[in-house]
Amino acid sequence: MRYDSLVDSVGHTPLVGLPNLSPSDDVRLWAKLEDRNPTGSIKDRAALSMILAAEADGSLTPGCTILEPTSGNTGISLAMVARQRGYRLICVMPENTSIERRQLLTMFGAEIISSPAAGGSNEAVRVAKGLAAEHPDWVMLYQYGNPANAEAHYRGTAPELFEDLPTITHFVGGLGTTGTLMGIGRFFRERKPDVRIVAAEPRYGELVYGLRNIDEGFVPELYDASLIDSRFSVGPRDAVRRVRELIDREGVFAGISTGAILHAALAQAAKAVKAGERADIAFVVADAGWKYLSTGAYEGTIDEAEDRLEGQLWA
Amino acid sequence: MAVEVRIPTILRPYTGGERAVDADGTTLSALIDDLEANHEGLKERLLDGGELRRFVNVYVNDEDVRFTGGLETALSDGDTVVILPAVAGGAA
Numbered sequence: 001m002r003y004d005s006l007v008d009s010v011g012h013t014p015l016v017g018l019p020n021l022s023p024s025d026d027v028r029l030w031a032k033l034e035d036r037n038p039t040g041s042i043k044d045r046a047a048l049s050m051i052l053a054a055e056a057d058g059s060l061t062p063g064c065t066i067l068e069p070t071s072g073n074t075g076i077s078l079a080m081v082a083r084q085r086g087y088r089l090i091c092v093m094p095e096n097t098s099i100e101r102r103q104l105l106t107m108f109g110a111e112i113i114s115s116p117a118a119g120g121s122n123e124a125v126r127v128a129k130g131l132a133a134e135h136p137d138w139v140m141l142y143q144y145g146n147p148a149n150a151e152a153h154y155r156g157t158a159p160e161l162f163e164d165l166p167t168i169t170h171f172v173g174g175l176g177t178t179g180t181l182m183g184i185g186r187f188f189r190e191r192k193p194d195v196r197i198v199a200a201e202p203r204y205g206e207l208v209y210g211l212r213n214i215d216e217g218f219v220p221e222l223y224d225a226s227l228i229d230s231r232f233s234v235g236p237r238d239a240v241r242r243v244r245e246l247i248d249r250e251g252v253f254a255g256i257s258t259g260a261i262l263h264a265a266l267a268q269a270a271k272a273v274k275a276g277e278r279a280d281i282a283f284v285v286a287d288a289g290w291k292y293l294s295t296g297a298y299e300g301t302i303d304e305a306e307d308r309l310e311g312q313l314w315a
Numbered sequence: 316m317a318v319e320v321r322i323p324t325i326l327r328p329y330t331g332g333e334r335a336v337d338a339d340g341t342t343l344s345a346l347i348d349d350l351e352a353n354h355e356g357l358k359e360r361l362l363d364g365g366e367l368r369r370f371v372n373v374y375v376n377d378e379d380v381r382f383t384g385g386l387e388t389a390l391s392d393g394d395t396v397v398i399l400p401a402v403a404g405g406a407a
Contacts, residue, residue, distance in 0.1 A: 122402050201379075206324050209400050217370025217401035231379035233372070233397065 007081055010037055010044045011156045015164040015282065020249040021262075027272045029265055030165055030282040031252060032157070039073075039080045039104075041255075041287035042157075046179050047077030049152035050141040051085070060139050062086055067138045069093075069128035071121050071313050072101030073287060074143050074177075079108030090138070092128040094120050096207070097313050100291040120208035120313050121176075122218045143177045145221030153183025161282055162187070168195055169272075172265040172283040174257050174315065175199040175231065178223040180284060185227030199231040200264035202239065202257060202315035232267065234260035236309040240297050242266070243289070255287040256297050257315030316392040318346060323399055329357040338396075343373065344386040346396065361398070362386075370401045 003009040013036045018029040034042035054060035065088040068078055075091035082089040089110040093102070096117035105112055113131070115124040125144060132140040143149050157180065161168060171188065173180045181199050188195040236256070243259030246252045254262075265283040272279035289298060296308035317337045322330050330336050336354070340346030351358035361371055366386075373380045374397040380388045390396070 120402055199379075203397075203399070204402075209323055209325075209402060215368070215370060219369065219401050225381060228382070230382045233374045233377050233379065233399070 005084070006038050007048055007084060010048050012160060013037065015161065016252075018246075018250045018252075021245065021266070023269050023273050027269050027277075027279045028281065029269060030168075030280065031246075031250075031285050032161060032282060033252075033285050034157075035254070035285055035288035037077075039076045039108075040290070041073040041077065042180060042284060043073040043077040043287075044080070045152040045156055046143055046146075046149040046177070047074055047081055047141075049148045049155075050143065050146050051078070051081050051087075053146070053148035053151075054139060054141060060087070064088070065090060065135075065138045067092070067128060067132055067135070067140045068143065069115075069121065069124040070143070071097050071124070071176075072105070072291070075110060075112075076101065076104045076108060078141070079105055079110040083109050090131075092124045092131065094124050094313055096120070096311060098292055099294050104291070117311065118207055120204060122216075125218060143179065146179075147222070149177055149179035150183035150186070150222055153180050154187050155183075157284075158184040158187030162191060165280055165282055167280045168192070168282050169277075169279045170196045170198060170265070170268050170281040172198040172200060172261055172268065172281060174261050174284065174286055175201040176257075176315070178220045182222050182224060182227055185224075189227060196230070196268070197228045198264055198268055199228050200261045201231060201233050202260050203233045203235040204313065205236075205310040207311040208313065232264040234263045236297075236314055237302060237306045238263045239314070240305045240309070241302055243297070244302075247289075252285060253289045254285045255289050255315075256292050256295070256309070258283075258285045258287070260315060261286070316341075318390050318392070318394045318396055320346070320350065320396045321398065325400065326357065326360055326398065329354045329360070340390055342386065342390060343375065343380055343388045343396070346390055347386070372399045372401050373397070374399070 014033050022028040037044035067090045069092045091110050092113045095114040115127040185197040239256050239259035242262040261283050297305045320338050321335045338346050338349045340349050
């Protein structure tokens with residue numbers, strides 16, 4: 001397939017069946033391989049969409065500095081697009097993210113400001129909001145609240161899924177900015193409302209939840225609970241176990257957050273089998289495993305991997 | 316009947332530092348009342364005006380109770396309840 005430039009090739013990712021993990025011919029699992037995007041993650045869609053929207057409304061003009069709180073993938077996607085278009089990019093990233101993500105960001109020319117490990121992405125958001133207030137000329141695209149993030153999935157990911165799998169009964173995605181689930185949820189609520197929208201949320205170690213007051217939690221501005229039907233919290237043990245199953249049984253090498261998503265997808269599959277219902281369950285492979293090799297999640301026993309992930313932002 | 320309740324760091328002053336405590340109740344609402352009976356002050360940290368606080372997430376066997384009936388979510392012997400502050404997560 002031919003494209004005019006790299007950014008034109010974002011999206012239109014393959015949807016592959018998982019015959020070995022699917023419990024039966026009636027209950028099938030399908031993986032949407034978002035690691036096949038230009039920088040290797042689903043975030044290329046949101047990053048491109050947010051930049052195009054900001055250019056269209058005039059808030060982003062040549063020479064601008066973009067600021068973004070990110071645990072890595074969105075920053076890498078923004079960095080790729082920003083470099084093509086001549087924007088400076090500053091990413092606020094929690095210090096407990098994998099070294100590969102920092103290396104990639106630096107390679108693409110982004111500047112990194114570290115936020116404290118304790119508090120995880122909440123802290124990155126807080127630091128970025130503070131910097132944005134100090135530097136009104138910087139443009140914060142703000143993936144947690146930017147409608148263009150969800151719109152990328154409403155216009156791209158969801159119609160692609162529906163076209164490839166008209167019999168879809170469930171969609172399972174990761175819950176971070178909530179953009180993927182909000183966009184896809186809204187599409188199916190309109191077009192095929194019986195599709196169950198399921199969220200898999202990573203559950204980190206205690207360091208990430210921090211010691212801050214419970215009233216200072218964070219819910220992304222994009223989040224609309226009416227667009228999802230259930231929400232699972234998945235810890236590192238289950239995520240690692242599933243990501244390894246995905247490699248062993250289907251040959252798909254995915255990032256750790258995809259293990260959490262698969263865990264929730266398999267729970268839906270088991271539920272359908274028990275109820276004697278037909279199901280076509282599609283889920284997102286958000287990225288591949290390359291950026292997480294240094295975390296130690298892919299070697300040794302599950303116990304060892306779980307210990308190594310303690311305190312890390314593994315998804 | 317016993318349900319294991321995992322307590323986040325920030326709320327452990329109410330449980331004498333315990334990371335997990337056992338409690339009883341056939342619904343989440345009843346469970347929270349039972350928690351309050353043994354760990355005074357906890358209920359007020361979880362609920363506001365009879366609803367879960369906005370930045371408090373509660374999971375029964377890993378599923379968010381806001382999608383399973385809220386405070387009326389049914390509990391059975393051996394269930395695990397996890398209480399967590401809401402955070403930004405995912406590969407953002």
